[in-house]
Amino acid sequence: MRAMTRNFDITIVGGGHAGVEAAYIASQFKNLNIAIITLPNVGLASAPCNPAIGGVGKGQVVRELDALGGVIGKLADLAGIQFRTLNDSKGYAVHSTRVQIDKEKYAVFAEDLLNKVSNISIIKEKVDGLTKTDTGFEIQTTDGAYNTKKIIFTVGTFLNGKMHIGSEQTIGGRYDTESSNSLSEFFKNIETTSARFKTGTPARLNINSIDFSVLDEQPSDNTVRNFHAFSDYNERNLDQVSCFLARTSPETMQTIRDNKESSPMYNGQIQGVGARYCPSIEDKANRYPDKNTHHVFIEPEGLDMNTVYPSGISTSLPREVQEQFIQSIRGLENAKIEVYGYAVEYDVIDTTLLNYSLEHQEIPGLYFAGQVNGTSGYEEAAAQGYIAGVNAALKLEGKEELRLKRSDTYIGVMIEDLISNTRDEPYRLFTARNENRLYVREDNAVLRVFPYRAQLGLNSPIDIYNQNFINDYENLYELLCSYFINPNDEFLKYIELDVPRRLNISEVLKIATIDPVAVLEKFLEFCKINVPRETIRCLAVSIKYSGYINKAEIQYKKVGKLDNLSINWEDIMGSDNVSFECKQRISKIKPTTFGQLKIIDGIRPATLAIVASRAF
């Protein structure tokens, strides 16, 4: 006999990085009952690709999420086994933290953490069906049925997923995981992009079969600041290990080129579109015939695991070819493959049908987040999970939608890009997508997202942390502006710096040749003022860039002063002067600001002129 149907406010289908983040933020609204349904025998927030969190552009997202009260930063700190600052030599604005994680432990920490939250129920069942009801949705699973007011789909690559190794094809979204095609009836009504996407992963190698002595070692950097606000500045939870760098040889690449015909990528078996920024080794071999040396990063997958992840050689070649080309790499001559590489093709939601909350415009209450929206990366997925989760909750509470701007967050850049354009390849965040890179940095994440978090009105420890951060920052800034030093000041001798005239400290920090963070730290040490290191860093870098940020802002305003104007797209539909084609696109995307209208593909200048003239 079936158990009684349970009722939830928000149900998340899919327990990956998007799902976990969605559940975690929604559960902070204590009146709500949250469920997360995930396949049995799969860990939460598992890492089926690179075992790493953060990276260029992505580290910024993780810190934004942390200051917003998300969970990804905390989990990365707990499970981190190698920390690095990327772009260390390139200036503070593009410093990005990346953490290699122990993927086994990461999943355990995630599950433990959600288990402890009283209003989250983790349900490990396979979803069998979904129906729309008057008040929301009814979800049927292999073991029961659940009613929910809002539902968030974070199903990754499982929408019509199909895996390839050589000529073998298997239904499903991931190796060793049951497929979930039972929702196809419901999804018939939901538009996907015309092109399917493709992603891939390399073979996993036995750690004991690799000769590390001939590879370049990249040790963990113990000075890197952890992600989470309440983690110690740089103390690690787990033992730290190294990554290693190997390189492909001409023989490696020749093997791959010789086997072009057996590659599903090249013999027509795979039609999905892969990301150009994340090419398989087959792509590298065949698109760049002159290049034979490619980096292969050997990344540990976990302290207690016997496998490593050879990053840079994702492939769907037949097993014997994988073995052959991997063993032609110096240091991997005796490599033993534990799991073969494979490619996955999957369907992707047409994200132009979603709104800023990632809610489907035609089916209210239904949200999508993560790879199913055509993005790649755990951080991108987590950020979407957060946006969908928080906004589903806010709607139930009758509160205003949380909408992050593209001018001050990477998350805002991504959401706006997603809902404004149909993707033609998997989407990843790059700092290049951000018009405001000098301002949108890792060090000032709290400064940037503090008002958004405050809007939720939750008053939890992270809110108090944020408030303290802001207070320290402002007090310190005031002090620096009022503290003048003369050319013969003791402090200048202490740091061995000459200045031409009387300056206040904030002016000293702008001198091009000095490291503002080091100087400010020394100054406070000199004055015996105690301020948290993260606040010092944030302030020093902010001062350093302030002139450039103002200049860019003026220019940005000149170019994009209309961008923030609200527009009413329904008015545009009524205009006789807008072409049919433009109307079609506008009605699909339903832009609410001029900036969003502007970046829609194929909008004509004339339409913009009409809208702009009315907006005045």
Next chain:
Amino acid sequence: MKFLYSDDPIIACSTNNNSNCAIAIIRLSGFQDLEIFKEFLSIDPKSIKPRYAHFCKIQYQDVIYDEVVATFFKGPNSYNGENILELSVHGNTFNVDRIISLFIDFCGFRNAYPGEFSYRALKNNKLSLSQIEGLDLLLNANSNFSLQQGFSLLNGKLQNNYMDLQRKFIAHKSAVELSIDFLEDMGEEAAKSQFDETFKQLFNQVKKLKDHADNTGLNLINPEVTLVGLPNAGKSSLFNILLDDNRAIVSDIAGTTRDYLAENIKIGDVLCRLIDTAGIRTTDDNIESQGIQKSLDLLETSFFKILLINPFEFNIDFFKAVKSVNFDLIIFTHTDNENFKAASNTVIAELDNINWQINGPIEPVISGPIGAGKSGPIEPKNLGPMGADKSGPIEPLNLGPIGASLIDNASEVSTFLRTSVNNKYLSLIQNDPILIDRHQEVINKLYLDLGNFKQLCSIESDISIISSELNSIGHCISELIGIVSPDDVLHNIFNNFCIGK
């Protein structure tokens, strides 16, 4: 952007419709479907093939209007991206007007605004703003050179140069982004050499354009030849000599020409505007002083500036007012007066007193005095600009009195002036200068900014600051060729570099 634009179908006569001629071309643009012409043509619109000439009649309700050749250009493969029907009709102006009225009254067309066909081409991304400017130059060219440059901008060398500039900018911007987002894939060294190489190419391209954009501040599209001088200095007489026509009112009473007169005059292969300014003098007369200011304004952009001096009516204040102007030619008049030599020497001495220097950045139009050994009452001499070392004294000229009585000798004056003007024009276009002011400004700014950028790169190691500064250069370039978006840059990176794990 503050106007409401209507996408209605438009009609206009694309050829000159001011006089009767054999053929006129009427263009109809922006209609949805040929079917709307069903009742207006003697052939079935369905039978009209794109880019084929169809002989047919224009007719409506049993009235036949004309026999025409109709050619259909189907959008987006047309001049402006819209559906266009071109009718070659008989070129009687009455006929043309009647046909246009027919389509306006009964077929839903409206008269096109001036330039509207091209505006739509711009709007539909068929042409860039620079190309539209090139088209404007082409259609309104006053010289062979302008005509050539019009073509060059529309689809030729100059347009290609601008496209090259954009490509090189994207390449450099890509190098910057590569070294941020893909440093791990690229490696530090490869990223650095990519940065240096692409900068060199971008800089060379801007340098190349800059060589053509060196702005002399002179208007070469509509070159102006301006005559200035005190009242009764002989400006109007010279004006008439050049025009071979008594257009200005000439009299002995000073100040007859109150405002300025202008006429078009063809010199060499250039259509110039010849301007006779009002006499510049200190005056209480309000209307006149406005005219004087106008003269000074006109001088500023004038291509060829001529100063006339009547040594018998000399006013030092006037020369103080025009001291800073670089004249191309100074002519002493009233040489027939027996006291000419003494009077002109006095003038020259006075000019010496105020440190009058006739030199400037322009190469001498004519080197050495013309007709030194010639006799005759009219012997013009070019006095300036001399080299910096020749600060004086100014040699007086025996340029005879220009006036109604001496018109007989005018042809020599005229020939001399025409040669001077033409030589100057030819020397200035030698370098293939970019004519459009806006482009000159943008390119000069770009050159300056890029120089500063280069300097910044040598002292600044912070790549985001470098990238942010490069963005302002991007804004500058977008004024020539259109906006470069982050997607353009990423697209370029993905297509040209092997990056990613």
